[in-house]
Amino acid sequence: MGFTEGWPDAPEPLPSPVVDNHCHLDTPIRGGVMIPVDEALDRAAAVGVTRTVQVGCDLEGSRWAVEVARQQPSVVAAVAMHPNDAARSETLEADLAEIDRLAADPVVRAVGETGLDYFRTGPEGRPQQQHSFRAHIEIAKRHDRTLVIHDRDAHDDVLAILDEVGVPDRVVMHCFSGDADFARRCLDRGAHLSFAGTVTFKNAEYLRDALRIAPRDRILVETDAPFLTPMPHRGEPNASFLVPHTVRFMAEVLDTDLAGLCRAIDANTDRAFGGHWPERFASVS
Template sequence: MSRKNDRDAPPPVPERLPTPAVDAHTHLDACGDGTAADVTALLDRAGRAGIERVVTVADDLAAARWAAEAATWDERVFAAVAIHPTRTADFGDVEKAEIERLAAAERVVAVGETGLDYYWDYSPPDAQQEAFRWHIDLAKRIGKPLMIHDREAHEDLLRILEEEGAPDTVVFHCFSGDADMARRCVDAGYVLSFAGTVTFRNAKGLHEAAKLVPPEHYLVETDAPFLTPHPFRGRPNEPYCAPYTVQGLAELRGEPVDVVADSVRSNAERVFGLSSSQTVTST
């Protein structure tokens, strides 16, 4: 097989984790064809690797509708809905009303992903910040966790959370800060979700952050189809790849894989109120 084809090939399904875990942030709609049968296949593959539940996350209105509906197709799937900061240039009353309606659904377990992204210039900072404040308020009003997207915006995110008053539960999806940022987040009571980036060899600051986070303050995610863990960086990502990140996190922390996997599972259950027995009903 050519080197190019190697890069295009999905990673192998890893050895099953010794204890089940949860993928705290994925985009199932971007991992396959978006049908109920495909969602089942994605979760079956994940289950063979020990990832028994996932939170599929929206970044625009169409994705929010899909995520809320997909969470009714399979008891292993839960959803988070919001408008991504890069899509907030035209964030008006119609979008707000629809996100608020969807966020109230039982199997929608978080408001996200919302936050700030200063890397891309698709939406001006003022519009992003206004939308972020609205999502903070929504999360507080409905009593659900806030799932944050943070790209090159650490200081403004922390400032706005302090100004608005953070919800009871805040998750920094794909945490990208260093040890100092991690300490500040943990001191504020926030939860840090580590993606495949924590396994990248050049992510030294992130490695130090992962080492110091208390066991009750971290999650693991894929952010699939992006951010595939080392040694498969650049290949297609799916929830079944999360064990590679669990393994990498365990190595960084000097802890057994089963201990880290168990923390990931129990933290996700606490943070999102996950239960496989929640009734699946149409939105």
């Protein structure tokens, strides 16, 4: 099946490039189909999404992220055991040792997504999840990598563990899910707030309140593809080429110039992930 078959039409290209700072190109959709990486990156670049952070959620996915980043100059990798995977693992210490080894690779810019998920993991699994989060924070600090945090229904404990272990130099709150008060608490710790398609949902005014109070130099955008598809395509599989819907919506919420917001997001992502990496295309086609 070709990449365009059965997908929404591509949105109008953005006036200036941005980065999808969190996606899962290795996650199958539509009955097990996985989009060819080249096609996914080409379609994204055509609308102004010229760089990507490929995020691992387990050992297999983290190794895959490293390999793709080695092959694709527009991609960098993030490696980790997702909190729910960590809670289920029977070999967690060995898993963490492998994440530590992978994090040393130059194509790896981040350790994540790690963190806490109290929605899918019950009380019995939380101690192991918290142990994993602490270990990932130490790995990020040891290798000078950005810490990418998954936080679902665990705001207070996420911040408590960050404070306990020590906040790394660069932190990204992936798919930011809190209100304006929690946003301030994250910003006080130096974090960047990454907004996904959820910010476009009708029932997400609390996310829009968080966006409004965020300093312009701390705002990022992501897909979490193939999940969290923005309006007007909610319910369909997500992909990086749909990022323009989210960015345009964010510009409207902020009552700001779209091109200026794109430039800010692009520069913010460079800082958040420890420096610039080459673009796949020199300009938006």
